Amino acid sequence: MQDIKNNKRTIRGWAMFDWANSAYNLVITSTIFPAYYTIITTTSEHGDKVSFFGRTFVNTALSNYALSAAYLVMALLLPLLSSTADFRGNKKVFMKLFTYVGGLACIGLFFFKLETLEIGIICFAVAAMGYIGGVMFSNSYLPEIASPDQQDRVSAQGFAYGYIGSVLLQIICFVFVLKPEWFGITDASFPARLSFLLVGVWWILFAQIPFKVLPAGSPNKEKINRQVIHSGYQELAKVWRQVNTMKVMKRFLLAFFLYSVGVQTIMLVAASFGEKVLHLGTSRLIATILIIQLVAIAGAYLMSSLARRIGNVKVLIMVVVVWIGVCVAAYGISTENQFYIIAALVGLIMGGIQSLSRSTYSKFLPENTPDTASFFSFYDVTEKLAIVLGLAAFAFIEEHSNIRNSALGLSVFFVLGLIVLIVLLFTRENRVNNSEV
Secondary structure (H helix, E strand, O other), X not given: XXXXXXXXXXXXXXXXXXXHHHHHHHHHOOOHHHHHHHHXXXXXXXXXXXXXXXEEEEHHHHHHHHHHHHXXXXXXXXXXXXXXXXXXXXXHHHHHHXXXXXXXXXXXXHHOOHHHHHHHHHHHHHHXXXXXXXXXXXXXXXXXXXXXXXXXXXXXXXXXXXXXXXXXXXXXHHHHHHOHHHHOOOOOOHHHHHHHHHXXXXXHHXXXXXXHHOOOOOOOOOOOOHHHHHHHHHHHHHXXXXXXXXXXXXXXXXXXXXXXXXXXXXXXXXXXXXXXXXXXXXXHHHHHHHHXXXXXXXXXXXXXXXHHHHOHHHHHHHHHHHHHHHHHHHHXXXXXXXXXXXXXXXXXXXXXXXXXXXXXXXXXXXXXXXXXXXXXXXXXXXXXXXXXXXXXXXXXXXXXXXXXXXXXXXXXXXXXXXXXXXXXXXXXXXXXXXXXO
């Protein structure tokens, strides 16, 4: 794979995968779907309660439980999938599979209305699974296409492409949502459902670029047997044993798990929080999230630049401190302007912490390891389990208290992650390698 390292065409092609699938992350998980879902499931008759296969839930708690279940399923499946990909040498096939599954599930959301709630929630969860799987296999290409000294920059480039691509599609969807009369649309639900359809088409269409330029690997034609199936979990255990011997890596992953509980949950529930607490409406929520995405582009490059000057771990500590402030501020929020200020702050630190976490992990990988898919499977399982815990905790607190307390509760995970990062900063092995991390 040496011949493709730091190749500009390959890196641009890889970054286009973020361009393709980030539209799902913005439109489905962050803006139009949460607003649409909250509005259609809040009725004068039942308030914010909905019936899902005969059981009653708070509407936003149901969607968070569904996402949590999707992430849990993928956390359990990723080791199996990564081992099969390593055995077959064909992880690009899996990238394609999850892309098509996720894209088609988004297209299926076009038919989502209150009377088809069960089908809508299932498509919502399946789309999440498609996104999760595709990202894992995409991440595993990073150490293959970029040398360690370039991984911060390349990782940031991927996130920047993702933000730009998703914002472009969001603007297109925004026009339909704000000005349906321009297109002769009279069904109030149609603009949002059309947006879901466009996400699926966009995702599948632009993914063809990375599918074309990324290496396919060398497929192993032997049949997949039970040993290979078990090997995925054995690989996970093997990676864990290796991590246990690497003090810095182990502490970083613990910190990553803890602060990811908060980061990922906030990103997934922000729009629902804004609609429930402040009743902002779809148009203002979309505008707010667009601002977040644009600021996040600058944030990703800013954090990458700071990391080169003072080190990855110090920058992560600074960012986690800001996230703690965001949780506390969200608890007491009462006006639109306060929400916009917090949103801009979230945008600045959102792209940075994701990009820097990915590249920091990549730097900690054993040199020249051939099983990057297995190591990134471990990374993704860690992140997905964090999301499962975060969403489940957020939904549970909301059902038994209120959504403000749910936001405040996330600060606990950030504080714990901050403590581990500070310990990591003063770990001797990390200080020896401070020029890198």
